[in-house]
Amino acid sequence: MDRKLLLIILDGVPYCNFRRLFGNLEGWVDSGEARLWKLRAVLPSTSASCYASIHTGVTPQEHGCTGNGNVFRLSHKDVFSQVREAGGVTGAVTHSYWSQFFNRHPFDYVRDIEYDEPESATINHGRFHSMTGYGKANQMTPSDVDLYATLTNLCLRFGLDYGILHTCTLDSMGHRFFHDCEEMDHACFVADEMLAPFIPRWRQLGYEVIVTADHGQDERGHHGGRGPLQQETALYYFGDAEGPDSESVISQLQLAPTILSRMGAPIAETMKAEPFLR
Numbered sequence: 001m002d003r004k005l006l007l008i009i010l011d012g013v014p015y016c017n018f019r020r021l022f023g024n025l026e027g028w029v030d031s032g033e034a035r036l037w038k039l040r041a042v043l044p045s046t047s048a049s050c051y052a053s054i055h056t057g058v059t060p061q062e063h064g065c066t067g068n069g070n071v072f073r074l075s076h077k078d079v080f081s082q083v084r085e086a087g088g089v090t091g092a093v094t095h096s097y098w099s100q101f102f103n104r105h106p107f108d109y110v111r112d113i114e115y116d117e118p119e120s121a122t123i124n125h126g127r128f129h130s131m132t133g134y135g136k137a138n139q140m141t142p143s144d145v146d147l148y149a150t151l152t153n154l155c156l157r158f159g160l161d162y163g164i165l166h167t168c169t170l171d172s173m174g175h176r177f178f179h180d181c182e183e184m185d186h187a188c189f190v191a192d193e194m195l196a197p198f199i200p201r202w203r204q205l206g207y208e209v210i211v212t213a214d215h216g217q218d219e220r221g222h223h224g225g226r227g228p229l230q231q232e233t234a235l236y237y238f239g240d241a242e243g244p245d246s247e248s249v250i251s252q253l254q255l256a257p258t259i260l261s262r263m264g265a266p267i268a269e270t271m272k273a274e275p276f277l278r
C-alpha cells in the first residue's frame, strides 16, 4: 500500500452545519492542515443508498439499494474488496448496514456484532452497532468518542491500512430537533470537540483522513430528495495530495476511486468517476 487512510462519516450533516458549527475542522482549514470542498450526495439522498454509493462508487440506480428498507449483500466491488486485493488490512466501526452490504447479509447479532477475519476478502476487523429500536424518542446511538476510540484501537492492534467510521448521532438529532435550535448547535459543537483530538493522533500514526457525511438534512430534518440542504455536505481532507479548486463540488461517486488511488489499490472497472485528489 502506498498510503493509509481513514474515512470518517458523520451521518446527516448539511454543508451549512459543518461550516457554521464545526470550529475545530474549520480552524484546520484556516491553518492549512485541511482542505474543504462541498460534496453532493447521490439520489436518493437516503442513508443506506448513500453508504452503498460511497463505497462502490456507483449510483443507487446501479447498485440497487433504494433505501434503508432494502439492504442486501451488494454485488459490486467496493473499497474494502479493492484494498484487500492490494494486500491491505481493512476495518469498520459502523452501522451494521456496512457489514450487510460488503460482507454478509442478514446481520446475525451474535456472530456479526464484532469479528476479526484476517482472510476476509472485504472487512477484516469489524465492530458494528445496529441501532435496532431507533426512533425520535430513543436514539439507541453509541457515544461518538467510544466509536473513535474503537477505531484507534483497531488501528493500533491490527495495523489497519484502511478504516471507516460511521456515527449516526447528528442524523438522529436532526430528525428529532431539526436544525435552528439550541440542541443542534450543541450537538454539532460536541461532535466537533469529540472528533478533534483524534485527528492529530491519526495523522501521527501515518493516516490521511477524510471527514464527510452521507447526506445533509433540510429545515425539517428531512433528506432523501434533491434539495440542496438534503443533498449537499462538506468534505474535509487531511493529507498531502493536491485537490481541485475550492469552488469545485465533489460527487459522492468520486470518493471510492479517490481513496483507492491514494492508497495505491486497484480501482474497480465499475468505478467510473474521476479521483479528485492527485
Ligand SMILES: [Zn+2]
Pocket: 011, 012, 046, 047, 048, 171, 214, 215
Ligand atoms: Zn444518513
